[in-house]
Amino acid sequence: MKPKQPRVIILGAGMAGILAAIRLQATGYDDVTVYEKADRVGGTWRDNTYPGLTCDVPSHFYTYSFERNPHWSRQLPPGPEVQDYFQRTADKYGVTPMVRFNREATAARFIEGRWELEFACGHSDSADILIAATGVLHHPKYPKIKGADQFQGTLLHSARWDNSIDLAGKRVGIIGNGSTGVQIVSALAGKVGHLEHYQRTAQWIMPVENNEFSAEERAIFRDPEQLAKAMNVEEYMAAVEAYTSAITDIESDAARGMAQACLDNLEQGVTDPVLRERLRPDHTPLCKRLIFSPDYYQAIQHPQSHLVTEDIEAIEADGIRTADGQLHQLDVIVYATGFHADYFMRPMTISGTNGVRLDDFWADRPKAYFAITMPDFPNLFMLNGPNGPVGNFSLIDIAEHQLNYIEQLMARLRNGDCDQIAPVHSAMQQFEEERTAAAKKTVWYLGGCVSWYLDESGIPSSWPWNFSRFVASMAEPDWSAFGLNPPTGAAVDKAAAGK
Numbered sequence: 184m185k186p187k188q189p190r191v192i193i194l195g196a197g198m199a200g201i202l203a204a205i206r207l208q209a210t211g212y213d214d215v216t217v218y219e220k221a222d223r224v225g226g227t228w229r230d231n232t233y234p235g236l237t238c239d240v241p242s243h244f245y246t247y248s249f250e251r252n253p254h255w256s257r258q259l260p261p262g263p264e265v266q267d268y269f270q271r272t273a274d275k276y277g278v279t280p281m282v283r284f285n286r287e288a289t290a291a292r293f294i295e296g297r298w299e300l301e302f303a304c305g306h307s308d309s310a311d312i313l314i315a316a317t318g319v320l321h322h323p324k325y326p327k328i329k330g331a332d333q334f335q336g337t338l339l340h341s342a343r344w345d346n347s348i349d350l351a352g353k354r355v356g357i358i359g360n361g362s363t364g365v366q367i368v369s370a371l372a373g374k375v376g377h378l379e380h381y382q383r384t385a386q387w388i389m390p391v392e393n394n395e396f397s398a399e400e401r402a403i404f405r406d407p408e409q410l411a412k413a414m415n416v417e418e419y420m421a422a423v424e425a426y427t428s429a430i431t432d433i434e435s436d437a438a439r440g441m442a443q444a445c446l447d448n449l450e451q452g453v454t455d456p457v458l459r460e461r462l463r464p465d466h467t468p469l470c471k472r473l474i475f476s477p478d479y480y481q482a483i484q485h486p487q488s489h490l491v492t493e494d495i496e497a498i499e500a501d502g503i504r505t506a507d508g509q510l511h512q513l514d515v516i517v518y519a520t521g522f523h524a525d526y527f528m529r530p531m532t533i534s535g536t537n538g539v540r541l542d543d544f545w546a547d548r549p550k551a552y553f554a555i556t557m558p559d560f561p562n563l564f565m566l567n568g569p570n571g572p573v574g575n576f577s578l579i580d581i582a583e584h585q586l587n588y589i590e591q592l593m594a595r596l597r598n599g600d601c602d603q604i605a606p607v608h609s610a611m612q613q614f615e616e617e618r619t620a621a622a623k624k625t626v627w628y629l630g631g632c633v634s635w636y637l638d639e640s641g642i643p644s645s646w647p648w649n650f651s652r653f654v655a656s657m658a659e660p661d662w663s664a665f666g667l668n669p670p671t672g673a674a675v676d677k678a679a680a681g682k
């Protein structure tokens with residue numbers, strides 16, 4: 184077959200969509216369109232604007248590998264700086280003009296070898312290759328609490344913050360103590376009239392420093408060599424490896440070390456023994472996504488902060504009624520209650536070869552071969568899709584590794600080695616069997632908690648092996664799983680080479 188220049192559509196202009204657009208341009212794909220449902224790039228960093236929004240990955244690691252950022256103000260990057268970074272990078276690399284904003288894809292169908300897309304505004308388009316960069320934690324989860332519609336004050340989800348609200352002097356109740364709730368409480372403690380934090384399940388908190396970088400440090404970071412030295416990538420990657428080992432082996436030294444650090448933080452960070460017991464989790468650390476916080480224990484011990492551990496019975500006109508009968512009068516209620524982590528590209532309707540529906544393929548749980556491709560959905564590649572690694576490390580790094588793999592698949596299409604690429608069913612089934620068996624050995628499964636890592640049947644949906652196995656898996660696809668022989672000339676992209 185002759186080499187051809189495929190048309191590529193990328194869905195989503197968040198971190199992963201921007202990355203894909205930059206990399207595909209660099210490898211000579213000149214017919215690429217990015218569709219974005221909102222009016223700006225940035226994804227989760229555009230959507231989330233709640234007080235205290237911070238990325239808990241060290242700032243210098245929360246960048247693309249080819250575009251480090253010497254300007255970060257602190258060790259943990261504040262949300263607006265992250266949004267600014269993505270906006271700036273999209274502009275610098277010419278991605279912004281490739282994006283068609285305010286276009287929400289509602290359907291994608293694979294018909295006669297092409298992806299046919301429909302958009303909410305009535306627009307339609309088609310492409311040879313579809314890259315779904317639609318995000319993981321994107322659809323807010325609203326708790327079903329009786330009487331919520333009766334509340335006379337302001338009720339909002341953390342991911343739909345309204346910055347016009349003046350919280351000074353207000354009585355604020357925050358429901359949920361995941362990473363988001365903890366950040367909001369830490370930011371608002373002492374700054375509102377009265378703060379109540381509603382905790383259903385106590386969480387382990389890992390201490391972390393979040394110092395400001397000095398002007399001298401930032402000047403040093405402007406020199407790429409000095410920045411690389413300051414980052415100490417080897418040490419950071421060793422920490423990531425240790426983290427994933429702790430998840431996959433709850434008896435490991437790494438797991439014990441992290442558990443001890445969380446325990447020490449609780450013992451030393453909370454002075455009142457009664458409060459300390461109320462904050463003491465009953466599950467194994469890392470079972471839920473570990474919370475890194477420099478100041479939560481301080482915030483919850485502020486004289487105007489109150490931890491509420493009674494079950495929420497209902498929301499009434501004036502506040503929250505707890506199971507002990509008490510009415511907690513509030514002006515503002517914040518749902519820091521998380522996201523529908525199993526939606527991925529949905530609610531888009533997606534159908535592949537012979538009309539196979541994604542909803543049917545995912546009827547038991549979202550799944551994908553090495554988190555990227557699916558049988559019967561040819562030429563569709565996911566970034567940060569189901570079963571990929573998630574944890575307390577950079578999703579940017581994950582997406583870069585996934586893109587290495589995707590680019591190799593795309594090269595086979597562009598070289599004309601094949602015109603459709605998807606894993607065979609047996610490969611998918613074998614991967615899924617191995618993945619779910621390994622998932623049952625992780626702390627997410629064995630640690631005695633419930634979290635968004637679990638699918639509906641209680642099986643962890645994330646990458647259940649350590650990080651080095653992920654990196655090795657992304658280095659080159661197992662071509663036999665795609666019904667192909669290895670490429671001649673070790674994955675040389677003939678079309679790119681000829682440009």
Ligand code: NAP
Binds near residue numbers: 366382
């Ligand atoms: P989350 O981890 O899913 O936490 C949701 C919280 O809401 C939990 O505490 C949950 O309690 C509580 N909740 C849910 N429904 C409730 C109900 N009906 N009544 C009482 N409590 C209820 O959500 P999240 O905090 O938004 O974090 C989600 C993920 O976003 C994180 O794990 C992380 O991956 C990402 N994130 C990252 C950062 C960062 O710094 N990188 C910051 C924020 C978020 P239970 O524990 O009892 O279920």
